[in-house]
Amino acid sequence: MGTRGKKLLDLALLGLFFAGLLGLFLPRRLHEALGILFLLGLLLHNGANAGYYRALGQSLRNVSQRVNLANIMLLAGSVLALAVSGVALAGWLPLGEGVNWRAWHLGASVAALVLLFFHLLRHGRRYVRGRRFTLLAGAGFVLAAVSFFALPYLDRWYHTVVVNPAALVAGEKASLPGRVLTVYFSRVGNTAFPEDADAVSGASLMRDEAGGLIGNAQMIAAMVQNAAGGDQAAILTAAKYPAGSRDTVRQAKTEMERGTPPSWRVFPRVNLAVYDTVILVYPLWWGTLPPAVAGFASEPALAGKRLVPVVTHGGGGAGDSVEDLRKTTKARVAEEPLTIYSSDIPSSRQKIADYLKRLREKM
Ligand SMILES: Cc1cc2nc3c(=O)[nH]c(=O)nc-3n(C[C@H](O)[C@H](O)[C@H](O)COP(=O)(O)O)c2cc1C
Structure with missing residues (x-):
């Protein structure tokens, strides 16, 4: 040549x-x-x-x-x-x-x-x-x-990352004493995504092999529940956030600045009074708690219970969210949160079990 x-x-x-x-x-x-x-x-x-x-x-x-x-x-x-x-x-x-x-x-x-x-x-x-x-x-x-x-x-x-939820969720058990509830807040479930899931693209989304959308915190919550045992529920806002991630980011900022959190509910309805530990799985939003999560944390029924923060983020770690959680809640917040970078979720099952085991030793 x-x-x-x-x-x-x-x-x-x-x-x-x-x-x-x-x-x-x-x-x-x-x-x-x-x-x-x-x-x-x-x-x-x-x-x-x-x-x-x-x-x-x-x-x-x-x-x-x-x-x-x-x-x-x-x-x-x-x-x-x-x-x-x-x-x-x-x-x-x-x-x-x-x-x-x-x-x-x-x-x-x-x-x-x-x-x-x-x-x-x-x-x-x-x-x-x-x-x-x-x-x-x-x-x-x-x-x-x-x-x-x-x-x-x-x-x-x-x-979007394609995962096999069943394979990711199963792993080492690390059950906690008493009754445990895992509560999560995630973009999926609180967003008006179009009916056609294939049309959805953008930040921090996962899909199962059938194409269904899975939120990051939702995936983590399933892993946490599998490891810790107990029940699971989701925090759902009454009005859905817009499908575009940038629009959601903007709307979240407005809600936080104006102090106008959305109304929310826990689904399925649970009686918080019966639980000893609540594991709260949430995404970091603007360096702190999403407004609906802050609303949940301030529930009087959480008073005196152990509250374990599990934070998923895009690089900001737990940000100020744990300090803000302590200011918001009457629950006893665990010393160390578990933080999971959004890209690491598929490989974080063992990290979750190890965290829960350390937590159990301190109880
Ligand atoms: C409104 C909004 C604000 C965010 N702010 C931050 C942030 O300040 N720092 C950060 O590291 N990630 C931030 N993220 C990224 C999310 O924390 C991250 O993608 C998380 O894994 C999303 O979880 P989800 O799919 O369960 O909602 C933000 C995402 C949204 C939607």
Whole structure:
């Protein structure tokens, strides 16, 4: 292959790689097709540069050449991890059931992006030199750095995660003494989502394999109840929040600033008086409790009971929510809350059991 052919192939390969990254937010089949094309292009790229491998014996004399080879090997490893996790996610081969292939795929793509940057830094001068090379390298560095942090975040916020609730919920038991009630508040159940669940996309949503929506706090509450035993109920607002997550965020802010919480109820109706411990599962909203959760916490019937906060969040941890809970409730709030980052929910069942066991030891 001539220099021109190699250049075209390398450019196409680069384009396919970035199209693959963006394809994360495009239809699945398109993403898979881009992935296959990228792998085929990579085979051609290696074939066109076979001379490098043939002369490998003589070309490993200095540190720079060894670093280059290490970079190529790591890049090959990350592409292999991308391919294997991609095949597993596409369901083409029944690979490792319990493995979080999504996390592998995302991690491998971020690793490949960073390693590709160093690969281009070394070999890009074949095609671009001087000031243009420096500029492009600078832009590439910014892109790699931004993607390193942004990709996992964007993936979680713009991609619904498909889970098997039954498989996630089951796990080690860590029952608490006395009667236990798990109460949760979640966006799902309190939002006017369109009838057609497929039309719903956006922040922090999970689906079961049949396409049904599951809220983050709802999923956690099911895991908590399975571990702790006892009953479960949901906090439901009388009026639903709007389907768009940004609209909900805005409406929540208005409610908090104006001090106009929505009216709510607990479903199914429960007699709070009979419980010793209430595990309260909620999402962090604007760094604190969603207004309906604050309303529930202020229920007089909770006075003297043990209240265990379990917080799901998008990076803010428990925020000020536990301090605010202490100010709001007459219940005895557990010293340490359990916090679960929204992306970690599918793999948090054991963390929940461990937390409950620690809690039980302190009782
Ligand atoms: C109105 C609103 C405000 C939010 N504010 C925060 C926040 O301040 N900090 C944070 O880390 N996450 C925030 N989030 C993200 C949620 O806490 C997170 O996505 C959670 O897992 C959602 O749980 P759910 O699906 O049960 O509602 C907010 C989400 C919404 C809808």
